[in-house]
Amino acid sequence: MKTQSFVLVSLALAGLVGCGTPDRLPEYSSAARAGSPVGSAVKTVEGEGVLVSLEPFADKARCETYFALNAPAAGIAILHLRVENRSPDTTWLLRKAHCKLSLSGADSPLGDASTSRSTASGEALAITGAALMGLGSTPILIGLGSHQVKHATTVQRNFTEKELPDKTLSPGQATEGFVYYQMPKKNVPFHGTLQVSLVNTRNEHNNTLQIPIDYEPQ
Amino acid sequence: MNPNNHTPRFGLVLTVARLLLVPALAALASGCAHTMNVNVKPATLAPCAKLPARVALVLNKDFTEYTHTMHMMGDSFVSRLGPPLQDYAKNVTQHVFTEVSVHPTAAEAAGKADAILIPKVTKFDESYGLWAASKHQTVMIMEWNLKDRDNQKDLWLDSIDARGEGKMGNAFTFKSNHLKVLQSLFDDLSAKTQKALLESPEIRQIGSGATRPPDARVLP
Numbered sequence: 001m002k003t004q005s006f007v008l009v010s011l012a013l014a015g016l017v018g019c020g021t022p023d024r025l026p027e028y029s030s031a032a033r034a035g036s037p038v039g040s041a042v043k044t045v046e047g048e049g050v051l052v053s054l055e056p057f058a059d060k061a062r063c064e065t066y067f068a069l070n071a072p073a074a075g076i077a078i079l080h081l082r083v084e085n086r087s088p089d090t091t092w093l094l095r096k097a098h099c100k101l102s103l104s105g106a107d108s109p110l111g112d113a114s115t116s117r118s119t120a121s122g123e124a125l126a127i128t129g130a131a132l133m134g135l136g137s138t139p140i141l142i143g144l145g146s147h148q149v150k151h152a153t154t155v156q157r158n159f160t161e162k163e164l165p166d167k168t169l170s171p172g173q174a175t176e177g178f179v180y181y182q183m184p185k186k187n188v189p190f191h192g193t194l195q196v197s198l199v200n201t202r203n204e205h206n207n208t209l210q211i212p213i214d215y216e217p218q
Numbered sequence: 219m220n221p222n223n224h225t226p227r228f229g230l231v232l233t234v235a236r237l238l239l240v241p242a243l244a245a246l247a248s249g250c251a252h253t254m255n256v257n258v259k260p261a262t263l264a265p266c267a268k269l270p271a272r273v274a275l276v277l278n279k280d281f282t283e284y285t286h287t288m289h290m291m292g293d294s295f296v297s298r299l300g301p302p303l304q305d306y307a308k309n310v311t312q313h314v315f316t317e318v319s320v321h322p323t324a325a326e327a328a329g330k331a332d333a334i335l336i337p338k339v340t341k342f343d344e345s346y347g348l349w350a351a352s353k354h355q356t357v358m359i360m361e362w363n364l365k366d367r368d369n370q371k372d373l374w375l376d377s378i379d380a381r382g383e384g385k386m387g388n389a390f391t392f393k394s395n396h397l398k399v400l401q402s403l404f405d406d407l408s409a410k411t412q413k414a415l416l417e418s419p420e421i422r423q424i425g426s427g428a429t430r431p432p433d434a435r436v437l438p
Contacts, residue, residue: 149348153345154345156343156345157344157345157357168373168420201372201373
């Protein structure tokens with residue numbers, strides 16, 4: 001009886017203390033490091049006055065810091081993109097839908113950002129659902145379910161907040177954010193090319209830049 | 219207790235409990251849908267000099283009938299965001315531009331002003347816990363697209379990332395707390411949209427003739 005009370009009180013306290021997921025996960029910006037001799041993980045290409053920097057987020061530690069999720073283990077490839085318009089007089093239109101990731105030797109591009117984001121949310125919410133179905137019948141255990149709900153919904157919201165925005169870049173403007181893709185296999189390295197296409201708003205000319213990717217989960 | 223030693227009264231209770239189990243589980247599985255009208259007040263915007271341009275604002279059906287559904291503990295909470303979204307779009311554009319006309323489609327707006335502005339909700343997400351004291355945080359990604367007067371070309375596009383937050387509240391305060399969260403979201407959205415419109419070099423060119431196609435002629 002004593003043990004049972006102890007277990008119940010412990011569960012109640014665990015429910016009240018709060019889960020490990022903070023309300024807001026830290027923001028990430030590569031702008032602070034621009035121009036400095038950064039690690040070899042960042043690849044940069046330039047074409048027609050547009051500079052694109054790509055940084056794969058393939059290590060578990062950084063994924064957990066910024067996304068509260070071991071993304072490679074969940075089969076999600078997270079890539080950070082920074083796009084800068086250095087042309088003097090051209091406005092470029094950037095859309096996530098025009099960022100395509102192709103595997104070396106594969107014809108078709110990988111699942112796009114929205115597909116992968118859904119997967120991330122799907123996995124997180126599947127955990128929540130199981131927790132609620134199994135645990136949510138008593139007040140104490142609803143507390144535990146609440147943490148699962150909070151974790152899952154925070155992960156999902158954070159993916160949305162950090163996503164690369166669709167926008168036009170006027171001369172001198174830059175933008176940055178993450179794009180998410182479905183990995184061919186969970187936690188398995190892959191090599192490919194990210195194709196970023198921008199549209200010149202004056203004449204609708206396409207500027208396509210290709211960046212090689214070596215995604216190696218650590 | 220030996221399960222076979224039931225008194226007749228206990229056996230009756232057990233039978234009733236068993237009979238109630240299936241409808242109880244069915245009720246849990248189906249849940250209830252609660253529809254909530256979102257009566258947020260239009261945000262008070264910072265004073266600014268109006269841009270001298272005539273803009274055709276397109277509020278299409280996807281925008282005016284936009285809803286968001288929150289699933290919690292088997293229940294669905296449907297927020298009708300269409301009316302506050304319309305108020306927000308009109309409030310901000312009328313504050314920034316000298317003349318704004320409203321149209322239901324881009325095709326109907328073509329040729330009616332110096333340029334066409336189309337807002338669109340691209341994403342809405344929220345995080346929450348199940349306790350009354352849990353934080354409730356929302357994010358809305360609103361895309362604004364400026365097209366030339368003939369609806370042919372994209373001249374400018376921006377994605378505004380607006381956030382709102384508050385407490386979840388209990389069974390009695392959930393709806394009012396939810397409204398406060400959405401009010402803070404729309405206040406943030408309005409301020410950020412005003413800033414984005416005013417700071418865009420492409421938008422400042424509207425009405426100056428720079429957005430007309432090269433072969434356009436101004437009649438004497």
